[in-house]
Amino acid sequence: MTDTTQKSHAEIDESITSRQEMSGLQAALKTQPFWVFVAIIAIGVVMSFVSDVFLTERNFFNITRNFAFFGIMALGMSAVICTAGIDLSVGSLMGLAGIVTGLVMQAGYGIGFGFIACMGAAAIVGLVNGVLIAYLRMAPFVVTLGMLAMSRSIAMVISNNKMIYDFGPDQDLFEWIGGESVFGVPNPVWVLMILTVVFWWVWRYSTWGRWVIAIGGNADAAKLAGIPVERVIVSVYVLCSCCAGLAAFLLVGWFGSVTNALGLTYELNVIAATVIGGANLMGGVVYAFGAPIGAALMELIRNSLLLAGIDALWQQFFVGLFLILAVLLEQIRNRGRS
Amino acid sequence: MSLLELKGVTKSFGAIHALQGIDMTISEGEAVGLMGDNGAGKSTLMRIIAGNFLPTAGKIMINGSEVHFNKPVDARNNGIEIVYQDLALCNNLTAAANVFLGREIRKKFGPISYLDHKAMFEKAGELFRELKSETRPRDLVKQMSGGQRQAVAIARTRLSDPKLVLMDEPTAAISVRQVAEVLNLIHRLKDSGHAVILVSHRMPDVFEVCDRVAVLRRGAKVADKQINATSPEEVTGLITGAIENA
C-alpha cells in the first residue's frame, strides 16, 4: 500500500519533471521560421501557376545559389542579433575581404593563402568591432557603422580602385569552389547547408551557444553566473565577420572578379533576412534555420517579381513589406501568448 | 573560529555611504537574519560578500584568512552562494538552463563536449522536488510565477555544497505556501551544517528560522542579538530608529 503510493508520487514527480508546455511539433508551429517557410511554399505554389519557368531545375539552381551568400552571412548575423547587437559592417567587410583575397592570389599565392588572408582580414575587423563593443561598451550600431565606412575605404585604398580578375595559379580551383556545383547543388548552397546544421548543433548543444542566448536574455544575470560575457560577445562579432568573409570568398570565386564595391548595401539584406527568419532585435532569440529561410524568402520575392514580369524596381518594396509584416506577425503572436 | 568575519566593511557609491564600518561574524550552521528599512544597505552588504564588488574599506575573512572577491565566481569557489533580490534569471531560457547557467553539465563524444540536456533536466527536477516546488524544468522562466522563479534561483545555490548561503528577500514575491517551503529549506540547510544569512522584511520569517538577528540602519549596524534575547517589537524599534541601538 505505502509502496504503491510512494511509487505513484515518484511517477507524478517524474511527470512534472518531464512535462512540457507543448510537444516538439507544437513548439515548431510557434516559431517564426516555420511560418516564413509556409509563406515560401505558398508563394512557390502561386508562382508554379504564374510561370512555367519557376519550377525548372535551372531556376531552382539560381534561386538557391543566389540566396546562399546571404544565408551564410545571416547565420553569423543571427548570433550578433541574439546578443541584442547589430553588425552593419558585413557588406563593406565583403569588399575588403574580397579585395584582400584577390590581391593575395593575384600576387601568385595559392588558394590556401588566399583563404587564410580572407578570413584573417574578416577576423580582424570582427575583433575590433567586438572589443570596442564588449570592453569599451560602445553601442554596436555606432561601432559597426564606423567600421562600415572604414572597411570600404581600406578596400578602395588597397585595391587602388581597380578590378581584380587574375587569381594566380589556383584561379580555376577558386572559380570552381564559388561557381560550380556538386551533385547538381551549387557549392555555396552546400556550404550554407553544412553551416546551418553546424549552427543548429551549436545553438542546441554547445555551451558557447547557450551562453550567447543567455547573454541576449539577461547579460547581467549571465555575468553573475560567471559567464565571460565580454569574451563571448567578442567571439560573436568575430564569427559574424568570418561568415561575411566566407561569403565574400565564395562570391568572388563565382563572379571570377572582384571590385571594392563587392557587397555594397548587403548589410541591409542580411539584417532583413535575419529578422524575417525570426531574430529579435531585443536579443535572446535565435534559430539556425531562420537565416537560410529568411534569405530564401527574399530571393524568392526577387525571382517571382522577375518571372511575373513585374518591374524589378518593385523588388525593394516587397522585401521591405515582408520585413515589416514578419515583425508585425511576431508581435501579434507574442501578444496572444502573454 | 568563525566561518565568515567582516571587519569594518565600508562601501561608498560616490557621495552615498551605503555601508559604514560593518563588523559581523557568522559561524558554521548559523542562520542570521539581516533586517533594515529600504536603502539601509542590506543588499549592498550581501553583494560585497558575494563578490559583486569590493568594499571601499574593511576586510572579509573566511575561516580566519582574508579573502578578496573580485568577481562572483571567487565567492562561489570559497563556498558562498547567493540568491539575488532581483533573482538574476534569463527569461528566455528554461528553468533547468537557468539553474545550470555557467555550470552546465556536459558530455563528451571524442574531443567534442556537448550539453547533457537530459542530465540537467533530471537534476533540476530533483532539486525542485527537494524544494517541494511545482516548477517544471523545461518551462521557460518567462512563463513562471514569482514563486517558481524563486525556486529556480534557490535551486541554483544547491548545485554546489556551499558553506554559506545568502538570501536577499527570498520571500518578498511569493505565496504563503511557498514562504513556508522556503523557510523549510532554510531549516534543512541549517540542519546540514550550512550557514545562512536571510535578508527579509518579514519579521515572522526571521523569528522562525534565524538564531540571530542583525539590524542595519542607514548603513550602520545598530544591533546584533540572539533571537531569544530580543522581540519583534524591539527589532521594529531598531529598524525605524525608535530605539537607538541595542
Ligand SMILES: Nc1ncnc2c1ncn2[C@@H]1O[C@H](COP(=O)(O)OP(=O)(O)O)[C@@H](O)[C@H]1O
Ligand atoms: N550600484 C549602486 N550605485 C549607487 N548607489 C547604490 C548602488 N547600490 C545601492 N546604492 C545605494 O546604497 C544604499 C543602500 O542600498 P541597498 O543596499 O540596496 O539597500 P537595501 O537592500 O537595504 O534596501 C541606497 O541608498 C542605494 O541607493
Ligand SMILES: [Mg+2]
Ligand atoms: Mg535590497
